[in-house]
Amino acid sequence: MIDRIHAGLNSTFEKLDDSQNILGNRLIKGKVREIVDMGDTLVLTTSDRISAFDRILSTIPFKGEVLNKLSLYWFDNTKDIIDNHIIAQVSPRSIHVNKCQVLPVEVIVRGYLTGSAWRDYKKGLDISGIKLPEGMKMDQKFDKPIITPSTKAEQGDHDMPISCDDIVSKGLVSKELWAEVEDKAIKLFNRGTELAAKRGLILVDTKYEFGLLNGKLVIVDEIHTPDSSRYWYSDSYKESFDKGENQKKVDKEFLRQWLMDQGFMGDGDAPEITSQMRVDIAQKYIEAYELLTGHKFVPSELTPEAESKKILKYITDKM
Ligand SMILES: Nc1ncnc2c1ncn2[C@@H]1O[C@H](COP(=O)(O)OP(=O)(O)OP(=O)(O)O)[C@@H](O)[C@H]1O
Ligand SMILES: [Mg+2]
Known part of the structure; x- marks a missing residue:
């Protein structure tokens, strides 16, 4: 997996590629999600962007896929408690959901x-x-x-x-x-x-x-x-x-702590996230997925370009 992560450093899913402007103003950008407004529904794509203290700082290989799959796992394991917004999974990083108030x-x-x-x-x-x-x-x-x-x-x-x-x-x-x-x-x-x-x-x-x-x-x-x-x-x-020591953690607090050690808490220039940090963070996310689900994380073979295409096709078919 570590080789895949290193290779992935230069091909993260930074954004949904709509260079032909098919989506127009249907495409809305969250900090981490690319949101496509389909009227009564949304297509929510979890990019590999990472934010901390409400600022986008870098991208992390496989992060979007890990988060989307983990979220699906939890929605599935809580649906007896409350209904959720999921309609269908579109791609490793993308879901089709009911638009709610x-x-x-x-x-x-x-x-x-x-x-x-x-x-x-x-x-x-x-x-x-x-x-x-x-x-x-x-x-x-x-x-x-x-x-x-x-x-x-x-x-x-x-x-x-x-x-x-x-x-x-x-x-x-x-x-x-x-x-x-x-x-x-x-x-x-x-x-x-x-x-x-x-x-x-x-x-x-x-x-x-x-x-x-x-x-x-x-x-x-x-x-x-x-x-x-x-x-x-x-x-x-x-x-x-x-x-009285910091807890061993599997979450983003690891990045927040490092940023605070550099004196950054959301205001002013953010410190640069090194490649090594990005690799370490990717491993953390994958570890979280594997621990929580009990399954090995097998990344999709889709490149970010191919995944973008797949999502756009799903959307245009429904438009
Ligand atoms: N089913 C839904 N219907 C309508 N809006 C939704 C639905 N699910 C998620 N959202 C909204 O989509 C956005 C997800 O994008 P993202 O998480 O990237 O935003 P964000 O910039 O992190 O915003 P925030 O910090 O408020 O979460 C959020 O604003 C969330 O409230
Ligand atoms: Mg959010």
Whole structure:
């Protein structure tokens, strides 16, 4: 696999190739996804772009394929809890989904005190309106998972924490619907925690996006991927925690930590991501896939050009 990764450094899926402008303004660019608006549905293609602190920094070989396949794995393993947006898989990196009215909040569920929540806690701040007990330590497990939502910021802005009470009082989501969101988010997180535990991993925290489809609550976007979640290894958790050391992780926090060590937290010039870093990160993503699914990652033989063509054909056939 390592040879494929090295070879892949120069042929990542950077973007959906629409150089003939067939898609026109149907093509919308997210930070990581290429979104094609088909009216009632979307074709969502997960590129190999990597973002951190809301900035696109580089591309990582096979990342889009790993994320898309992992997300499909999790949608499949949670469909008894809540319906999702999937209609069909289009290509290794691409899915056809129902276009939903996305709720204007990112629903973050946390099982442990870490990352930005830990940084805020240390400053004495509450976490999305939740006052945590005093004396908690870095990476400590909560008695039960907490929901710490944030507003979905416009492009270029950072998401802002918001309390569950404010979501309802500001009218972003109705009280009844928010209660359903909380219930589903916790059930999804518990399922993720259980399945990850069987694979020797801790699902530390994750971000869900919900939407309405014909008035019904569904889960959209991606689910339990290393881009939307933190995962740690169960077996080394306690020792690292007791020593106050960073956890061994299978997620993007690895890149975030490196960026912070270089003094970058989203503002100003980003440091250059070296080839070695890109290889290391690719291995992390593949490791996450293999650990979580229990299957070896077998990358598709499609080149980015061929995959782009396949996706465009799917779209034009349906247009
Ligand atoms: N089924 C769906 N219906 C409508 N919109 C969707 C659906 N699934 C995902 N989306 C939206 O598509 C976008 C996915 O693109 P991407 O993740 O690259 O965006 P992003 O720049 O990361 O934005 P954000 O940081 O808000 O997630 C998100 O804005 C997400 O809310
Ligand atoms: Mg996103």
